[in-house]
Amino acid sequence: MEGLFTLAFVAQVLRITVPYALAALGGTLSERAGVIALALEGMLLGGAFTTTIAAYATGSVALGALAGVAGGTLVAALYGLIALRFAADQVVASIATNMLLFGLTPFLSELAFGSSASSPPIPGLGPEVLLEPLFWVALALVIAVAWMVRRTAFGLRLRAVGDHPDAAESVGIPVMRVRWLAVLMSGGLAGLGGAWLALSAAGFTDEMSGGRGYIALAAIIMGKWRPSAAVFACLFFGFAEALQLNLQATAGGGVPRELVQMLPYVLTIVALAGFIGRSRPPGALGRPR
Numbered sequence: 001m002e003g004l005f006t007l008a009f010v011a012q013v014l015r016i017t018v019p020y021a022l023a024a025l026g027g028t029l030s031e032r033a034g035v036i037a038l039a040l041e042g043m044l045l046g047g048a049f050t051t052t053i054a055a056y057a058t059g060s061v062a063l064g065a066l067a068g069v070a071g072g073t074l075v076a077a078l079y080g081l082i083a084l085r086f087a088a089d090q091v092v093a094s095i096a097t098n099m100l101l102f103g104l105t106p107f108l109s110e111l112a113f114g115s116s117a118s119s120p121p122i123p124g125l126g127p128e129v130l131l132e133p134l135f136w137v138a139l140a141l142v143i144a145v146a147w148m149v150r151r152t153a154f155g156l157r158l159r160a161v162g163d164h165p166d167a168a169e170s171v172g173i174p175v176m177r178v179r180w181l182a183v184l185m186s187g188g189l190a191g192l193g194g195a196w197l198a199l200s201a202a203g204f205t206d207e208m209s210g211g212r213g214y215i216a217l218a219a220i221i222m223g224k225w226r227p228s229a230a231v232f233a234c235l236f237f238g239f240a241e242a243l244q245l246n247l248q249a250t251a252g253g254g255v256p257r258e259l260v261q262m263l264p265y266v267l268t269i270v271a272l273a274g275f276i277g278r279s280r281p282p283g284a285l286g287r288p289r
Contacts (some may be wrong), residue, residue, distance in 0.1 A: 009242060015129045015200060017042065017238030018138050019193035024223070024230040025145045026072075027188030032149065032225055033182035034162040034284040038080040038094030041213030042101035043187045046196025047072035049105045053112060053203035064122065064138040065134055072191015073184055075101060084176060087288040097175035098213070106206045117206050124202030134196060141189065146227040158182060162282035178225040190216075211265075220267050220287040224279045236271065240264040 023044055027037035050071025055064030075097065082093040106116035113119045125132050149155040160168040161178045169175050190213070197212075198204050214229075214239050223230030244263040 009246065010059055011042030011129050011240045012245070013235070013242045014135070016241050017234050018129075019196045019212055020092055020137065020216050020219060020234035020237055021142060021231045022138055022193030022196065022235050023213055024219045025141060026186030026193075027213075027216055027220050028149070028223070028227045028230050029145065029158065029182045029189070031220060031285055032158050032162045032282055033179045034165060034282055034287060035080075035183050036090040036094060036286045037082060037186060037217055037220065038091060039075070039097040039213075040186070040190050040216050041209050041211070042079070042094075042098040043072040043075045043190035044197065044209040044213050045098075045101045045105055046075035046086075048198040048208055049194075049204055050074075050191070051110065051198040052119050052122055054088045055199070056075045056113075056120060061123050061125070061134075061199055061219040064199060065192060068195025068198065069188045070191065072189070073187040074196055075191070076183050076187020077275055079187075080180055083288075084179055084183065090286050090288075102207060105204075109204060109206070115240055119204040121202050122204075124200070125196075125199045134199070138192070138196070141192075142228065142231050143184035145189075149227055154178075154181075159282075162284055165284050165287075174280055185242040215264070215268055218272055221279050225282060229251070233271075237264060237268065240267045 008015065023040045026043070027040050030037040034185060047068035048071075051064040051068035054067030055061060058064070072134070079093060082088045082096070083090045097272045110116040125134065129135050149158060157168065157173050157178050160173060161175050161182075165175045166180075193216075197208055201208065204263075216234065217231045219233035219237060222233040222236075241264045244260055246261045247263070248257060
């Protein structure tokens with residue numbers, strides 16, 4: 001246990017938190033506009049895969065990250081087409097999008113790299129998280145998104161569309177345009193989170209999103225659909241995952257490994273049990289026009 005609660009542990013928590021936080025930021029934008037963000041898992045996975053392709057082809061971390069944003073946005077566009085253009089049930093559309101990405105990425109990985117399970121190594125992030133420009137980009141995005149939602153005209157329109165779309169439309173706000181923008185921005189942010197995953201691992205592995213999109217959605221609920229509060233909830237989940245990894249390395253006394261691996265998910269359930277009844281979602285969340 002001597003490895004816990006040190007500067008190295010704090011750095012590990014920050015490294016783990018970044019993809020959760022970026023996905024949660026994107027999901028907050030989508031849900032504040034009234035569009036359910038269950039497809040974050042697929043957006044993370046799409047971002048991770050396109051990052052790997054670009055970084056492998058170019059040898060550039062920066063171009064890989066930009067490709068991750070593009071990949072996440074593309075997945076979001078697909079989800080928006082199903083959920084907004086064709087007004088499908090958003091829960092069903094989200095699950096279908098995630099399932100598509102879980103099947104499509106290993107298929108494309110087989111075509112690109114000759115293996116459906118993993119890619120060759122790519123340029124990755126260094127061991128010092130605070131020295132990575134991408135970390136500071138993520139931090140700047142946290143501040144920018146929180147400011148945008150609370151302090152700008154677009155943020156006011158976003159909240160109006162998510163709570164009272166009919167009233168918003170009556171005063172000239174283009175409801176569908178705002179929702180499309182929110183969904184596409186959510187894809188770009190989640191795609192950048194996927195880029196962080198791929199660059200941290202220096203490659204792509206099958207299903208590497210690992211449920212982070214769903215945990216990011218839990219953080220959104222815990223944060224009561226406020227970007228900054230959702231990011232703080234992500235810090236909690238990052239702490240839980242870092243604690244789990246350290247306990248796996250140090251636990252003795254016959255503690256089953258499987259019980260330790262369950263820790264982040266158990267804490268998610270406990271946290272939601274305390275918050276879900278106290279949070280009020282946007283009034284039109286999941287409701288098609």
